Amino acid sequence: MKKDNNNLNNFAYLKRKTHSDENYFLTIFDDSGMHTVNISELNKKLITFGSSPDSDIVLNSDNVDFDQGYFELTDFGLLAVNTSKNFPIVGNNNKFFDDLYLSEGGFIKIINPNLPTVQGVVIIMSIAKNLDEWKQ
Numbered sequence: 241m242k243k244d245n246n247n248l249n250n251f252a253y254l255k256r257k258t259h260s261d262e263n264y265f266l267t268i269f270d271d272s273g274m275h276t277v278n279i280s281e282l283n284k285k286l287i288t289f290g291s292s293p294d295s296d297i298v299l300n301s302d303n304v305d306f307d308q309g310y311f312e313l314t315d316f317g318l319l320a321v322n323t324s325k326n327f328p329i330v331g332n333n334n335k336f337f338d339d340l341y342l343s344e345g346g347f348i349k350i351i352n353p354n355l356p357t358v359q360g361v362v363i364i365m366s367i368a369k370n371l372d373e374w375k376q
Contacts, residue, residue: 262367264318266311269362272300279311279318287311289363290324301361303327303352318342318365327352327360 263280277297279287289297290308299308305324312319321339322329330349331340340348342365351360 262369264313265366265368266297267364267366268297268299269364270299270301270304271361279313285313287313299350299361301350303355303358303360304350308350316341320348320363 263278265276265278267274267276279297282296284296287296288307288310289295289299290306291299291301291304292306295307297311305327308324308327309320309322309329312321319339319341320329320331322337327350328336329338329340330351331337332343332346342348344367345364347362347364349360349362352358
C-alpha cells in the first residue's frame with residue numbers, strides 16, 4: 241500500500257525553495273558518524289541515496305537498501321522518495337511514507353522493521369547560505 245504526502249496545500253507554509261544565495265544541506269547520521277552534503281552543489285534534479293557506491297549520497301548502514309530512494313528538487317522544495325520495499329522511512333510525524341516534502345529542519349529516518357531497536361539512519365534537511373551559518 242502506498243503511503244504518501246498528498247496534502248501539499250496543508251503544508252505549503254512549511255515549504256520553500258532556496259533563494260539564489262542559499263543551498264540545501266542534508267546532515268546524515270549513519271554508521272560512519274555524521275556528515276553533511278550540500279545537495280545544491282550536485283546540480284542535479286534527482287539525487288539518489290542508498291548503500292550502493294553508485295548512489296549520489298552513499299549511506300553507510302546495514303539498515304539501508306542498495307537503492308533506498310531519491311531526493312527531487314521541485315517547485316515546492318525538496319521531496320524525499322522511498323523506493324525500497326525492505327526498509328521503510330519515517331518522517332517528522334513518525335508515520336511511514338513513500339514520499340514526503342522536507343521543510344527546514346525536517347528529517348527522515350530509515351529503519352529496519354525486523355530490528356526496530358537498532359539505530360537507523362537519520363537525514364536532516366536545512367537551508368542556509370553556507371555550512372558555517374547552518375552550524376550556528
